[in-house]
Amino acid sequence: MSGRISSWGARHLQALVSSAGHLVRSPLATILTLIVMALALALPLGLLTLVQNTRTATGDFSGAIGMSAFLKQDVTEAKARQLTSAVRGRSDVSAAQLITADQALAEFRKDSGFGVALDALQDNPLPHVIAVTPASAATPAGVESLQRYLSAWPEVENVQLDSDWVTRFNAILGVLRRVLVVAATLLGIGVVAIVGNTIRLEILNRRAEIEVTKLVGGTNAFVRRPFLYTGMWYGLMAGLTAWLIVAGALRALAGPAASLASAYGSRFVLAIPSLGELGLLLLVGISLGWFGSWIATAVHLHRIEP
Amino acid sequence: MINFEQVAKRYPNGREALSGVNLRVAPGEMVFLTGRSGAGKSTVLKLIALLERPTRGQVTVNGENTGQLPARRIPAFRRRVGVVFQDHRLLTDRPVFDNVALPLIVADSSLKEIDRRVRAALDQVGLLGKERLLPLELSVGEQQRVGIARAIVGRPPVLIADEPTGNLDPQLATEMLNLFRRLNEVGVTIVVATHDLHLVRESGLREVQLDGGQISNEPGAAAPLPHIEARR
Numbered sequence: 001m002s003g004r005i006s007s008w009g010a011r012h013l014q015a016l017v018s019s020a021g022h023l024v025r026s027p028l029a030t031i032l033t034l035i036v037m038a039l040a041l042a043l044p045l046g047l048l049t050l051v052q053n054t055r056t057a058t059g060d061f062s063g064a065i066g067m068s069a070f071l072k073q074d075v076t077e078a079k080a081r082q083l084t085s086a087v088r089g090r091s092d093v094s095a096a097q098l099i100t101a102d103q104a105l106a107e108f109r110k111d112s113g114f115g116v117a118l119d120a121l122q123d124n125p126l127p128h129v130i131a132v133t134p135a136s137a138a139t140p141a142g143v144e145s146l147q148r149y150l151s152a153w154p155e156v157e158n159v160q161l162d163s164d165w166v167t168r169f170n171a172i173l174g175v176l177r178r179v180l181v182v183a184a185t186l187l188g189i190g191v192v193a194i195v196g197n198t199i200r201l202e203i204l205n206r207r208a209e210i211e212v213t214k215l216v217g218g219t220n221a222f223v224r225r226p227f228l229y230t231g232m233w234y235g236l237m238a239g240l241t242a243w244l245i246v247a248g249a250l251r252a253l254a255g256p257a258a259s260l261a262s263a264y265g266s267r268f269v270l271a272i273p274s275l276g277e278l279g280l281l282l283l284v285g286i287s288l289g290w291f292g293s294w295i296a297t298a299v300h301l302h303r304i305e306p
Numbered sequence: 307m308i309n310f311e312q313v314a315k316r317y318p319n320g321r322e323a324l325s326g327v328n329l330r331v332a333p334g335e336m337v338f339l340t341g342r343s344g345a346g347k348s349t350v351l352k353l354i355a356l357l358e359r360p361t362r363g364q365v366t367v368n369g370e371n372t373g374q375l376p377a378r379r380i381p382a383f384r385r386r387v388g389v390v391f392q393d394h395r396l397l398t399d400r401p402v403f404d405n406v407a408l409p410l411i412v413a414d415s416s417l418k419e420i421d422r423r424v425r426a427a428l429d430q431v432g433l434l435g436k437e438r439l440l441p442l443e444l445s446v447g448e449q450q451r452v453g454i455a456r457a458i459v460g461r462p463p464v465l466i467a468d469e470p471t472g473n474l475d476p477q478l479a480t481e482m483l484n485l486f487r488r489l490n491e492v493g494v495t496i497v498v499a500t501h502d503l504h505l506v507r508e509s510g511l512r513e514v515q516l517d518g519g520q521i522s523n524e525p526g527a528a529a530p531l532p533h534i535e536a537r538r
């Protein structure tokens with residue numbers, strides 16, 4: 001308090017520094033609170049990183065996903081060839097190959113071992129098929145719209161994605177994103193409650209100081225200021241700790257993730273949260289800390305009157 | 307400057323500490339408040355400092371009716387009333403300097419000002435050089451003087467002191483009293499509650515005696531209030 005203070009800004013700075021001092025003076029309690037807060041922040045951050053990474057990964061896979069357009073039985077081979085080149089000409093398609101009914105039957109005969117049984121058939125029951133590879137930049141949504149576009153052609157019976165798991169995976173991802181929002185909200189409330197409770201205890205601890213400050217004419221705002229800063233310090237440090245936890249966890253996961261990705265032929269690399277995300281996290285942490293202490297001071301400070 | 311009109315104070319536990327007190331202290335006046343323990347001296351001072359509000363009647367200080375002062379104006383009101391508490395009320399985890407500086411800090415004084423005035427106040431109570439000590443490292447009499455320094459550092463127009471010399475040796479007690487008288491000479495209105503009748507008589511200043519919550523030595527000051535009593 002005997003610091004060099006003159007202006008309003010310097011006074012805030014002084015409150016900021018002295019509130020940090022209070023945290024340092026009771027390290028164990030501070031650290032325990034921080035750990036709980038950091039975990040509460042780390043969980044949604046980890047989940048977010050996971051969802052984002054998975055989205056990148058599946059975006060990568062979907063380019064490799066092909067689809068098969070089954071033509072109607074009555075479509076001639078000449079017409080089929082014409083359609084194949086039309087498909088190939090599209091910008092969202094990187095390759096299109098016609099598998100004629102005869103080729104398909106030959107292949108089937110060879111692979112299935114039903115040769116004799118097939119010989120008994122008079123007509124070839126198989127349709128012509130166009131195997132389509134979407135452009136590598138295509139998103140899951142792009143692949144889907146291509147599929148819908150081709151299905152709408154009158155000559156096309158139906159279009160099947162070579163694997164439906166990507167679609168399913170994206171659905172799971174959608175659910176996961178919703179879980180993330182819910183978890184982040186609940187844990188955010190948790191952080192506010194933790195800070196609020198910590199500040200409440202701090203207020204009780206410093207009751208005498210608050211009383212005397214009010215006795216000599218300290219305003220509520222003056223008494224409140226250091227507690228708000230304490231809450232913000234907690235938020236800032238918890239945010240940093242949460243980031244370290246997530247970055248550490250991702251480092252530990254990087255090896256396994258890389259081998260998993262390469263098993264699926266993906267160039268995907270597990271990304272740690274960016275600096276922008278760190279900034280956002282700290283902002284969220286500070287805001288929650290401020291809000292928690294704001295509530296605690298609003299409830300408890302006015303009860304302390306000399 | 308200070309005006310009590312038919313003031314009664316009943317504490318939440320039902321104890322009526324004051325009843326029908328009329329007291330007028332003129333600007334620049336210095337008054338002693340005497341009376342036996344439990345007579346209501348501290349209660350009168352608490353009403354002046356707005357640490358309590360009257361149950362009945364009006365207390366006016368610095369032109370403000372304390373019973374009607376909105377909460378947001380209380381801090382400004384308290385800055386204009388310096389208080390020396392019977393139990394010191396120092397912050398035990400802050401050095402002497404910070405304790406004395408508190409009224410200036412909450413009033414947004416500049417640092418140069420704080421430094422100068424805290425030193426001046428400590429000098430006046432004879433504690434210059436002890437700024438860095440914690441209150442518990444001081445004797446009780448020294449703590450009391452830190453409390454006095456804190457009360458006068460903001461140069462309030464009204465100063466009230468509850469037993470400010472209770473733990474001081476006769477010489478120091480006289481010194482503190484002389485300090486109050488010097489402040490009084492430059493216009494500060496002062497009310498001192500004390501048991502030290504010797505000091506009071508020696509000063510030749512006005513003495514207001516309390517007895518059982520009423521003023522007993524000033525005729526008309528504690529007129530009985532039958533109509534109010536009857537209502538209860």
Ligand SMILES: Nc1ncnc2c1ncn2[C@@H]1O[C@H](COP(=O)(O)OP(=O)(O)OP(=O)(O)O)[C@@H](O)[C@H]1O
Binds near residue numbers: 321341342343346349
């Ligand atoms: N906070 C309180 N709650 C309830 N009763 C109180 C409170 N403060 C004082 N009293 C009562 O009011 C009466 C007057 O108390 P007060 O403190 O004004 O006396 P005093 O004259 O200052 O005494 P002393 O000389 O011992 O300090 C006492 O009987 C006391 O029991």
Ligand SMILES: [Mg+2]
Binds near residue numbers: 347348349392
């Ligand atoms: Mg008393």
